[in-house]
Amino acid sequence: MKGFGAIYRRELAGLFLAPLAWVLFFLVLLYQAYFFLLVLDTKGGEVNGSLAFVLGGGTPFWLLTLFLPPLLTMRMISEESRSGLLEFLLTAPVADAAVVSGKALAAATFLALVWASAFLFGALTALLGAPPDWGLVFAAWLGASLVSALFSALGLVSSALFSTPLLAAFMAILVNIALFALPFLARSWRGTGGAVLARALEYTDVLGHYQGSFLSGALDSAHCAFFLAWTAAALFLAVRVVESRRWLG
Amino acid sequence: MITVQHLTRRFGPRLAVDDVSFHLERGEVVGFLGPNGAGKTTTMRVLTGFLPPSAGTVEVGGHDVLRDSLAVRERIGYLPESVPLYREHRVQEMLVFQGRLRGLARAEAKRRAGLVLERVGLSERARSLIGRLSKGQRQRVGLAVALLPDPEVLVLDEPTSGLDPLQRIEVRRLIQELARERTVLLSSHILPEIEAVCPRVIILQRGRLAADGTQTELLARLGGGNFVRLELAAGPDGATPDAAALALVRARIAALPDVTSVEARGGEGDFAAFEVRGQGALAEGLGRLAQREGWAVRELSTQRPTLEGLFARIALELEPARPDPAQPEGSLEGAA
Numbered sequence: 001m002k003g004f005g006a007i008y009r010r011e012l013a014g015l016f017l018a019p020l021a022w023v024l025f026f027l028v029l030l031y032q033a034y035f036f037l038l039v040l041d042t043k044g045g046e047v048n049g050s051l052a053f054v055l056g057g058g059t060p061f062w063l064l065t066l067f068l069p070p071l072l073t074m075r076m077i078s079e080e081s082r083s084g085l086l087e088f089l090l091t092a093p094v095a096d097a098a099v100v101s102g103k104a105l106a107a108a109t110f111l112a113l114v115w116a117s118a119f120l121f122g123a124l125t126a127l128l129g130a131p132p133d134w135g136l137v138f139a140a141w142l143g144a145s146l147v148s149a150l151f152s153a154l155g156l157v158s159s160a161l162f163s164t165p166l167l168a169a170f171m172a173i174l175v176n177i178a179l180f181a182l183p184f185l186a187r188s189w190r191g192t193g194g195a196v197l198a199r200a201l202e203y204t205d206v207l208g209h210y211q212g213s214f215l216s217g218a219l220d221s222a223h224c225a226f227f228l229a230w231t232a233a234a235l236f237l238a239v240r241v242v243e244s245r246r247w248l249g
Numbered sequence: 250m251i252t253v254q255h256l257t258r259r260f261g262p263r264l265a266v267d268d269v270s271f272h273l274e275r276g277e278v279v280g281f282l283g284p285n286g287a288g289k290t291t292t293m294r295v296l297t298g299f300l301p302p303s304a305g306t307v308e309v310g311g312h313d314v315l316r317d318s319l320a321v322r323e324r325i326g327y328l329p330e331s332v333p334l335y336r337e338h339r340v341q342e343m344l345v346f347q348g349r350l351r352g353l354a355r356a357e358a359k360r361r362a363g364l365v366l367e368r369v370g371l372s373e374r375a376r377s378l379i380g381r382l383s384k385g386q387r388q389r390v391g392l393a394v395a396l397l398p399d400p401e402v403l404v405l406d407e408p409t410s411g412l413d414p415l416q417r418i419e420v421r422r423l424i425q426e427l428a429r430e431r432t433v434l435l436s437s438h439i440l441p442e443i444e445a446v447c448p449r450v451i452i453l454q455r456g457r458l459a460a461d462g463t464q465t466e467l468l469a470r471l472g473g474g475n476f477v478r479l480e481l482a483a484g485p486d487g488a489t490p491d492a493a494a495l496a497l498v499r500a501r502i503a504a505l506p507d508v509t510s511v512e513a514r515g516g517e518g519d520f521a522a523f524e525v526r527g528q529g530a531l532a533e534g535l536g537r538l539a540q541r542e543g544w545a546v547r548e549l550s551t552q553r554p555t556l557e558g559l560f561a562r563i564a565l566e567l568e569p570a571r572p573d574p575a576q577p578e579g580s581l582e583g584a585a
Contacts, residue, residue, distance in 0.1 A: 002352055003349075003350050003352070005349070006346060006349035006350045007350070009349075010335070010346050013338070013342075014335065014337060014338075017337040017338070018337060080333075083331065083333060084329050084330075084331030084332070084333035085333040085334075085335065086333075087294070087299055087329050087331070087333060088329065088333040088394075089350075090298075090299055091297045091298055091299045091322055091325070091327050091329075092322060092347075092350045092351070093319045093320075093322040093323040093350075093351060093352075094319075094350055095319070246299065246300055246301055247300075247301060248260070248261075249258075249260045249265075249291075249300055
């Protein structure tokens with residue numbers, strides 16, 4: 001796709017040129033290190049479990065994953081629409097899909113770099129004589145990155161829909177929480193249709209798909225496809241929203 | 250190069266552009282005039298593929314903006330009114346990004362960036378952060394961005410808005426230079442600018458085409474051509490001339506062969522002013538007449554109607570722009 005690479009690189013550079021990204025990066029590193037050490041301590045030095053905890057096994061990770069992508073993507077379309085930069089991008093000879101997916105991949109790459117801090121923790125424990133199961137760490141990191149890509153794509157949909165970054169972030173966080181929590185709610189629903197609803201929502205069960213494969217160190221293409229398919233669907237939606245903005249003006 | 254046919258663009262119930270048609274030949278430089286909200290920006294956004302038309306067709310270089318949008322966008326260098334630039338990037342980075350977006354190799358994009366920066370006179374600011382530049386410099390960076398792909402068509406929306414007079418002259422000179430090799434569509438509400446740069450003018454009013462033609466055509470048609478202002482002593486010294494004296498002078502003037510109308514325009518003391526319209530060498534004829542009659546002439550001048558006057562008349566809707574089927578070239582179309 002022509003222009004995709006240029007946009008991806010520009011967006012990634014743009015993230016790192018803004019102070020927000022560095023602040024987030026630093027805070028998340030501290031946060032992850034804190035929970036890694038805490039769990040390592042309580043688990044009596046069990047390195048693999050502790051690394052899995054900070055890459056999707058525990059609540060702290062999911063809190064970050066629900067909130068961080070919307071903060072990264074909130075400005076990508078809504079603010080550029082105000083500043084006129086979207087007009088610049090959308091009058092360049094590149095497809096809308098290249099613009100949207102370049103931005104989404106930039107946000108996902110940033111988050112993948114954040115999650116790569118687990119490799120650092122692993123390397124440290126290895127230095128101290130307790131090497132982690134690298135396959136497990138890699139699988140968990142890949143999973144975390146795929147989840148981040150999905151939530152980044154959803155964040156872009158929100159950024160395209162709403163005219164202010166703050167509103168876009170707020171709505172994206174709500175959507176993320178709903179997507180994350182609905183399967184739980186459906187499973188605990190005791191009324192009629194509960195079972196059907198729970199079955200249906202299995203197709204959107206982010207946590208189930210994540211913990212069912214990546215966290216056990218098994219790279220299952222079906223689970224990768226689950227995340228890629230939903231990411232693609234969200235990107236498609238974002239492209240449609242951008243396109244409809246042209247028609248509405 | 251650009252063909253617009255019956256272009257209509259709605260925003261909900263509001264008609265921003267209403268049945269506008271015009272054609273630009275390759276190499277033409279056309280000024281887009283109109284009060285704020287007349288539809289200039291919307292028309293440009295349709296041309297550049299940012300907004301789809303609600304009805305009508307727009308072709309650039311033979312490519313339809315809807316069906317062949319990418320081909321159209323490849324041919325156009327566009328400077329939007331907001332001069333969109335990434336403020337956190339350096340000038341050079343912004344230009345290289347534009348080149349990469351257009352599929353240029355990095356080295357080639359860098360080479361082009363150097364060329365266009367020289368063109369807009371900003372070579373020494375290549376490493377500056379865009380956010381640190383002055384408004385005038387940013388405007389020139391915007392122009393450099395539009396120029397980078399060496400487009401056949403330049404669409405410039407208010408390229409001199411917000412600049413000080415000196416910067417405006419600079420940008421105007423630059424546009425004049427660029428216009429030698431390209432098709433340029435330029436919008437502005439600063440009339441002297443259009444007068445200086447664009448031989449042909451398209452005037453929009455409330456989304457409709459109010460006038461389209463060369464400046465001289467438009468002025469002749471809408472402004473009624475040139476007239477001569479004559480101010481002379483028509484009465485006895487120091488006294489206001491009476492009606493009979495004025496009528497006598499008027500009759501003498503009106504008797505000249507080329508004169509079609511004479512209007513009294515008031516006076517001051519024993520002087521009376523007249524506006525004389527007609528064909529040919531009016532001022533010379535009037536001068537000879539004054540000599541023969543022994544009139545004390547205080548002023549004898551040929552007044553040219555200005556684009557500004559014409560524009561004000563259209564904007565204030567004093568000038569009902571009428572369709573003129575007999576004169577397709579430079580005709581007036583629209584609100585009738």
